[in-house]
Amino acid sequence: MTQHSEPYLPAGLPIPGPERDGLSKPYWEGLKAGRLLIQRCCTCGIWQWGPEWICHSCHGFDLAWEEVKAEGRIYSWERVWHAVHPALKTAVPYLVVLVELREPTTVRLIGNLLGDPRQRVSIGAEVAGEFEHHTESEPPFSLLQWRVP
Amino acid sequence: MSDRTLRHKVAIVGVGETQYFKHGQSPDPEFKLALKAIFAACASAGISPHEIDGFASYSDDRNDAVRLAAALGIPELRHSSMQWGGGGGGAAAAVAHAAAAIAGGLAECVVVFRALAQGQFVRYGQGGMAFGYGSAAPVISGEMAFPVPYGAISPAQRFAMKVRRFMEEHGVEQAALRAIALASYHHAQANPRALMRGRPLNEAQYDASRWIVEPFRLFDCCMENDGAAAIVLVSAERARDFSHPPAYLLGAAAGADYRHAASSHTAPNYATADFRTVARRLYEMARVEPSDVDVVQAYENFTGGVLLSLAEHGFFRPEEANDALTLENLSAPDGKLPLNTSGGHLAECYMHGMNLIIESVRQIWGHSSNQIEGVDVAMMIAGPLVTPVSSLILGSEATR
Numbered sequence: 195m196t197q198h199s200e201p202y203l204p205a206g207l208p209i210p211g212p213e214r215d216g217l218s219k220p221y222w223e224g225l226k227a228g229r230l231l232i233q234r235c236c237t238c239g240i241w242q243w244g245p246e247w248i249c250h251s252c253h254g255f256d257l258a259w260e261e262v263k264a265e266g267r268i269y270s271w272e273r274v275w276h277a278v279h280p281a282l283k284t285a286v287p288y289l290v291v292l293v294e295l296r297e298p299t300t301v302r303l304i305g306n307l308l309g310d311p312r313q314r315v316s317i318g319a320e321v322a323g324e325f326e327h328h329t330e331s332e333p334p335f336s337l338l339q340w341r342v343p
Numbered sequence: 344m345s346d347r348t349l350r351h352k353v354a355i356v357g358v359g360e361t362q363y364f365k366h367g368q369s370p371d372p373e374f375k376l377a378l379k380a381i382f383a384a385c386a387s388a389g390i391s392p393h394e395i396d397g398f399a400s401y402s403d404d405r406n407d408a409v410r411l412a413a414a415l416g417i418p419e420l421r422h423s424s425m426q427w428g429g430g431g432g433g434a435a436a437a438v439a440h441a442a443a444a445i446a447g448g449l450a451e452c453v454v455v456f457r458a459l460a461q462g463q464f465v466r467y468g469q470g471g472m473a474f475g476y477g478s479a480a481p482v483i484s485g486e487m488a489f490p491v492p493y494g495a496i497s498p499a500q501r502f503a504m505k506v507r508r509f510m511e512e513h514g515v516e517q518a519a520l521r522a523i524a525l526a527s528y529h530h531a532q533a534n535p536r537a538l539m540r541g542r543p544l545n546e547a548q549y550d551a552s553r554w555i556v557e558p559f560r561l562f563d564c565c566m567e568n569d570g571a572a573a574i575v576l577v578s579a580e581r582a583r584d585f586s587h588p589p590a591y592l593l594g595a596a597a598g599a600d601y602r603h604a605a606s607s608h609t610a611p612n613y614a615t616a617d618f619r620t621v622a623r624r625l626y627e628m629a630r631v632e633p634s635d636v637d638v639v640q641a642y643e644n645f646t647g648g649v650l651l652s653l654a655e656h657g658f659f660r661p662e663e664a665n666d667a668l669t670l671e672n673l674s675a676p677d678g679k680l681p682l683n684t685s686g687g688h689l690a691e692c693y694m695h696g697m698n699l700i701i702e703s704v705r706q707i708w709g710h711s712s713n714q715i716e717g718v719d720v721a722m723m724i725a726g727p728l729v730t731p732v733s734s735l736i737l738g739s740e741a742t743r
Contacts (some may be wrong), residue, residue: 203494206481210492218488244606268614270504270511275554278497287397287554290495292504292608302609304490317511333482337492 206281264323359383367462397422401433531686
């Protein structure tokens with residue numbers, strides 16, 4: 195899994211982090227360590243996304259975080275032309291993609307599609323994840339971006 | 344047959360709205376707009392506001408039922424309800440709550456209202472969030488932490504990918520979205536309340552308009568407005584004593600599909616406006632078929648939401664959307680599927696669906712500015728793409 199240095203979008207957007215109750219903390223900590231962690235039920239084995247305190251299938255409370263490969267296909271996409279946040283005024287157009295993971299396929303993640311923002315985007319195209327570390331941010335955080343190999 | 348139904352139990356006997364304003368242009372504060380709309384609805388029904396004994400609203404309306412009751416000197420408040428969920432997905436649900444309260448003997452005369460002065464509060468088009476402009480970027484957590492850092496912030500940016508997926512799965516062309524926009528603008532030209540009256544829209548203007556977020560152009564997106572609107576409900580027994588013919592509630596349904604609110608766009612049934620379960624129960628209660636519906640008001644947050652709503656309410660199969668969605672088919676009075684006959688949210692006013700409910704009533708009464716002849720069954724669809732959503736069907740005396 196690769197990393198890239200330049201952030202896709204300019205600084206100034208809200209910084210993502212865990213809730214007060216810590217529900218999604220392993221996910222955000224995992225991204226900082228270059229690992230994609232997804233919730234999985236210890237009782238019935240089903241994958242679950244987004245994070246919750248209970249398994250939606252068997253109602254077990256024992257949920258683990260397992261590492262999965264940041265690989266998948268474009269499930270849908272959008273090209274944003276109208277900036278709604280001051281930090282994005284000079285960043286348009288930019289591409290947002292919804293990626294269906296190769297495994298588990300029941301999980302989809304939102305990210306940006308790296309490369310030319312005017313590129314032709316195809317639903318179903320295979321993409322690979324790249325971690326984007328914002329180490330200078332206060333607090334620091336990391337994102338998971340996508341690229342057509 | 345179960346008697347657990349709202350069919351023909353309750354009727355809308357009065358409707359009213361304030362003047363509609365562009366975003367930020369209301370001279371009145373939002374609470375005063377709410378009062379004025381309630382007064383207008385009571386005047387339409389021919390009752391004193393003192394006869395109201397309940398209020399129902401949705402989308403975290405800021406104008407509390409208890410404050411309204413105190414301000415209006417309501418002798419006895421018996422019902423106050425709020426449908427959970429943001430956006431306008433609760434508009435028909437609020438009517439259902441009011442109707443259920445009346446049918447269940449909890450109240451006699453309930454007002455459903457929405458007051459929305461976006462210019463006085465945070466704008467939906469900016470994601471409805473306080474961003475801390477000019478200061479350090481705030482930390483965001485929970486559901487919004489997944490899309491916002493990637494620039495998917497506003498409602499348009501959160502819904503465009505659902506619509507894109509639907510269009511790709513079913514071969515729907517941009518012209519289908521364009522027809523929805525053109526129909527609203529076409530109808531607004533005859534409506535004195537419509538903010539876009541006098542500003543017609545043609546295909547070339549639509550095609551030349553700027554992208555907001557593909558596949559939505561400027562004219563695919565609702566306005567942001569200031570105003571308020573209200574309706575008065577009473578029991579079917581009382582409804583015949585009012586000056587307007589009763590607009591009976593035939594059916595209403597609200598809710599969400601399986602795990603539709605799973606975060607980060609992981610809902611198993613993704614490319615949907617979320618009416619799969621709701622529409623089925625709506626038709627069951629109303630005991631009508633799509634072909635019985637004379638006119639539809641479908642909430643335009645975005646034209647793409649209307650596309651999905653109409654397909655999920657069975658007006659056409661998704662693969663038929665390009666043929667069904669033409670300006671000719673969607674135009675009153677002669678189109679096969681007259682749509683948003685007041686101008687709707689694109690061209691009358693974005694009143695979070697309340698103006699669409701009022702237009703449904705006016706079509707039953709025969710008072711629309713784009714009247715269709717002999718309307719007996721009118722549908723209103725609320726807040727597509729959000730969760731939960733709702734929709735309702737009204738019927739004339741002829742449906743009894």
